[in-house]
Amino acid sequence: MLNRLKVLRAERDWNQQDLADRLGVSRQSVNAIETGKYDPSLPLAFRIAELFALPIEDIFTSPTKD
Amino acid sequence: MTDVANPTVSSRWWVAAFLVFTLGLAALKITGVLTGTLSTVLFLASFLLIIPMARAQQRAMAARGCQSAAMARYGRRFMVASLSYVGLFFVSMWIARVTEPVLSIRIVLAFVAALPVIFMIRAMALLLKEEDDEYLRSRLVDQSLIATGFLLTIATLYGFLNAFDVAPRVDAWAAFPLWAVGLGVARLFQGDRAC
Numbered sequence: 351m352l353n354r355l356k357v358l359r360a361e362r363d364w365n366q367q368d369l370a371d372r373l374g375v376s377r378q379s380v381n382a383i384e385t386g387k388y389d390p391s392l393p394l395a396f397r398i399a400e401l402f403a404l405p406i407e408d409i410f411t412s413p414t415k416d
Numbered sequence: 417m418t419d420v421a422n423p424t425v426s427s428r429w430w431v432a433a434f435l436v437f438t439l440g441l442a443a444l445k446i447t448g449v450l451t452g453t454l455s456t457v458l459f460l461a462s463f464l465l466i467i468p469m470a471r472a473q474q475r476a477m478a479a480r481g482c483q484s485a486a487m488a489r490y491g492r493r494f495m496v497a498s499l500s501y502v503g504l505f506f507v508s509m510w511i512a513r514v515t516e517p518v519l520s521i522r523i524v525l526a527f528v529a530a531l532p533v534i535f536m537i538r539a540m541a542l543l544l545k546e547e548d549d550e551y552l553r554s555r556l557v558d559q560s561l562i563a564t565g566f567l568l569t570i571a572t573l574y575g576f577l578n579a580f581d582v583a584p585r586v587d588a589w590a591a592f593p594l595w596a597v598g599l600g601v602a603r604l605f606q607g608d609r610a611c
Contacts, residue, residue, distance in 0.1 A: 375549050379550070388554070391550055
């Protein structure tokens with residue numbers, strides 16, 4: 351699944367650890383999600399969306415979507 | 417910052433120190449270079465290196481961003497179980513050799529020696545249960561599945577090799593260390609090796 355996490359994080363001048371602390375996950379989790387190695391669960395995706403005050407679909411995009 | 421100040425490098429140094437001291441002292445004892453009670457005490461004392469080694473590994477994991485509260489608890493439990501294993505194993509073996517006990521006592525000694533290993537397995541089970549970081553948990557589940565497949569494959573193959581008199585019999589307690597080796601193999605095959 352594609353995502354804009356790295357861009358959104360950079361816009362706020364947060365490093366991976368800052369974002370990890372805000373989400374209550376490990377920095378490695380943030381890294382894995384950003385690099386597309388891991389797709390977050392729906393609850394975590396909602397937490398990310400709420401943190402950035404954006405709809406989920408503005409952060410995560412299906413790789414099969416045009 | 418020097419390399420030694422790097423938690424990952426420091427952790428590797430502690431692992432190396434642990435292996436050099438325990439295996440080195442074991443080799444000196446087996447070859448007869450070191451003998452007597454002092455050699456046994458030195459060999460057992462070398463296992464105390466588990467404590468700084470485990471702490472260094474925790475620091476390295478924290479530096480790599482893979483440390484969690486559950487992982488820290490697991491580290492503590494495993495360290496206590498490992499030290500208990502060394503102590504109880506040697507005490508059990510010593511009692512068994514020196515006193516040549518009756519069957520019931522030998523059964524008790526076997527349980528005493530196995531108990532810390534069972535606590536290690538329990539620590540792993542608790543880690544899977546308590547880890548609330550879903551990415552780290554998914555990695556642990558994958559590693560456990562690969563390790564289980566590794567153990568079952570090796571055990572099945574070796575069992576038939578033994579049945580056909582190609583390989584000698586191996587004690588059943590080897591299953592757990594072999595499973596732990598499988599965990600290491602799993603990490604090699606996982607894409608993200610940071611954790």
